[in-house]
Amino acid sequence: MYHQRQTGSGKQATLESRGMANIKVGIIGTGSMANTHARRYREMRGVDLRSCYDTDTKRASAFALQHKIEHVAASLEEVIEVCDATSVVTPDAFHAPLSLRILEAGKHLLCEKPLATTLKDARRVARRAIQAAQQHGTIHMINLSYRDSSAVQEAMKIAARGELGEIRHVHGHYLQSWLTGTTSWGYWQDPNWLWRLQTAQGSTGVLGDLGCHLLDLVTAVAGDVATVESRLTTFPKIDRKGRQRTALGTARLDANDTAAIQLKFANGAVGVCHATRWATGHMNSIFLAVHGTEGALRIDLDQGKDKLQLCRGRNKAMGRWSTRTIRTTPSIYQRFIRSIKTRRQDHPDVPRGAQIQALLDACQRSSQKNGKTTRVGRWM
Ligand SMILES: NC(=O)c1ccc[n+]([C@@H]2O[C@H](COP(=O)([O-])OP(=O)(O)OC[C@H]3O[C@@H](n4cnc5c(N)ncnc54)[C@H](O)[C@@H]3O)[C@@H](O)[C@H]2O)c1
Secondary structure (H helix, E strand, C coil): CHHHHHHCCCHHHHHHHCCCCCEEEEEECCCHHHHHHHHHHHHCCCEEEEEEECCCHHHHHHHHHHHCCCEECCCHHHHHHHCCEEEECCCHHHHHHHHHHHHHCCCEEEECCCCCCCHHHHHHHHHHHHHHHHHHCCCEEECCHHHHCHHHHHHHHHHHCCCCCCEEEEEEEEEECHHHCCCCCCCCCCHHHHHHHCHHHCCCHHHHHHHHHHHHHHHHHHCCEEEEEEEEECCCEECCCCCEECEECCEECCCCCEEEEEEEECCCCEEEEEEECCCCCCCEEEEEEEEECCEEEEEEHHHCCCEEEEEECHHHHHCCCEEEECCCCCCHHHHHHHHHHHCCCCCCEHHHHHHHHHHHHHHHHHHHCCCCCEECCCCC
């Protein structure tokens, strides 16, 4: 058994094989999002937040102190050695290589989004995840965190049951404003934001950062996409003195910050999605609407993760909407740990991350050809 192999024989192994012993978790990358991982793991029973690692050792030590983590590792290998499961929370460029190593070691993986920066790498990680699951019973998930919304979970079920009829039209947006300098998120020249503006730092821009979530939600509810027409734009950034900047020293600020995408779904529906970091007035707004022949649904996460708007039945003829409050569903962190305990893989898994990467890749290729209709490639 996987856990017995990890921990040797005896009482401990027996407890672990029944899923009763603490699951030892490590965190790679101890920047801003890692705090959410640490807090969520800490809230859960049966989880021992054991180790952390960051290339910035000072940051790792401060993080360990803040979250009461006893082991500050000197390398990824050390985390792998002492933990059963690992969160990868580094900048995007490191997701694929770190995930591959963790999966190779047969350890459970929760990787931040996007899964990789190229489709080729995403496919490699997905293949390795499937192999690791077969060989070691490894659980692998990707932190498409807005799936935590109970309204999204309910919307997926409603659409899957065919209650919207044939889906014809979809629209969605993900809007932030931190490039306008008016938000409490922090200034774009801060290190935790700056890497997101540079392709040299492995950023795929707003497409990989926000588009990744948006395209996951849209396709989770409305189905797979066959082709896209996409335009990605990079505006000059405005510094504190009001000057327009396309570079900061030697760093080119070349990652896209605005995306406008048209979608043609495999089921024939059409859709429009857009994302930007220049949306004055929006801190972190995600909106999704799916219209079918029998009904429609809307989710506006600014109104709450649990609010699902529906127009169907008698309301349909009047164009009236009702709002349902959907009971909270488990977070991805909870589902990850539950999956390790029950040995049952949950969603969104690593292959889902690769599927979304295929969409991101098609959007990038389309944009390079001035918005030409582009087929979404294979993700396996
Ligand atoms: N799922 C979500 O809702 C969500 C939200 C925010 C961020 N994220 C994702 O989380 C990731 C991290 O974002 P962040 O805002 O925490 O960034 P950040 O810049 O604040 O932190 C990244 C940390 O990783 C460290 N690091 C860099 N390379 C490393 C390596 N090779 N090994 C170990 N550590 C390394 C850096 O020193 C830094 O401390 C990104 O991929 C981002 O897309 C996801």
